[in-house]
Amino acid sequence: QVQLVESGGGLVQAGGSLRLSCAASGSDFSINAMGWFRQAPGKDREFVTAISRSGSNTYYQDSVKGRFTISRDNAKNTVYLQMNSLKPEDTAVYYCAARNGGIVYDTRLWNYWGQGTQVTVSS
DSSP, rough: OOOEEEEEEEETTTTTOEEEEEEEESSSOOOOEEEEEETTTTSSEEEEEEEEEEEESSEEEEGTTEEEEEEEEEETTEEEEOOSSSGGGGOEEEEEEEEESOOOOOOOOOEEEEEEEEEEEOO
16 A cells, blocks of 8 residues: 655745645555646646656646646655646645556546645735
């Protein structure tokens, strides 16, 4: 089993930055892709970004391209999400996810989830 623990959420003004971290433990050798999803109140959980095991492949939701950057440190079993130029519409609970296969957008196909961290962007 794999455990994922997120950190780094908080309250920030529009235009500001936050960095989220997600540390994996347990049977982390089975992890391939890692990603970030978010869920705003009253909305479905949505794909934000994901990264392959090697880090050579990354994918982003169109609304965050150029503002968010995903990276991972396999030696530390940690994935990061650097969020710049934050907007009020980025407000959501952000979830770290991992899966044994490659990157997919469908939330139902991810094997492991963190507990979520709140990101609030004020206008």
